[in-house]
Amino acid sequence: MNWSRFPILSKWAADGLTAAEIGVRTQNLFEQLGPLSPAMNNWMLLDRPDPKFVLLADATSNLTSFVEHNVWHDDSGEPSPESGYCMISKGSEVASDAGGPDSIKISVTAGSKWRNSAEFEVGALNLPKDFNLITYPIYRGALEAIVSAWPCPWAIAYTFCAQVPPVDAATSDRRSPFDVAWIGYLSAPLALGLTPPPEITVEPTPGGGMIVSAVKERIDPSNPEHMRRSRMLEAMMIEGVGVERRVTPANHPARIGPY
16 A cells, blocks of 8 residues: 555635735644644745745745745736635655655645635655554544634545555446545535434534544555445535536535634
């Protein structure tokens, strides 16, 4: 499983966040992640358009200005605040702009009038991961930190491993936005009326939503029991969130209020 990916993903529609608010929320996210692991410290932020990573301490002297500098650009290369701001960060036990097995990457687009997102992943693509960082407590904590810091209507921690054969050959070509679901979050409006199966762990959130877990250990796609519970969680996320074109989560408004 060394080549597996274990992302956390959330998407939402327009959120109306300003550059100053995005800066505050970014700092709040780092503060919540820090206690989870030494790898979630020593944050560096990507500064564009000439991409280079800078230490968080160097950016926080005027974080609002830093966020404004990282506005998305349109096809003609002009700044496009309507498209939002892009914050890409890397954390590691030892500060480095090079991605490694023990690095943490977070990518957030916020402030857009259309689609916004938050993504979290351990390690670099096409490199073995540090599985000491891919644990249930860390991912459960990271997912909660993300949905607390950002106006996420939902979020999902999942895995993808092309080298592991499907448990059920009949579904080998099945893909959904919540495939191999591990840990999920549903805000109060999306959780309304859902009845989780008894095998799914349910934890209420301050805003009336829920955090739901298929298994309370690292999910293993080669484990039939893990996959049985994962499909229960997948079905629950699809029921609560909905899908577009079979593979895209439905576009929901940004959450208002606490998670």
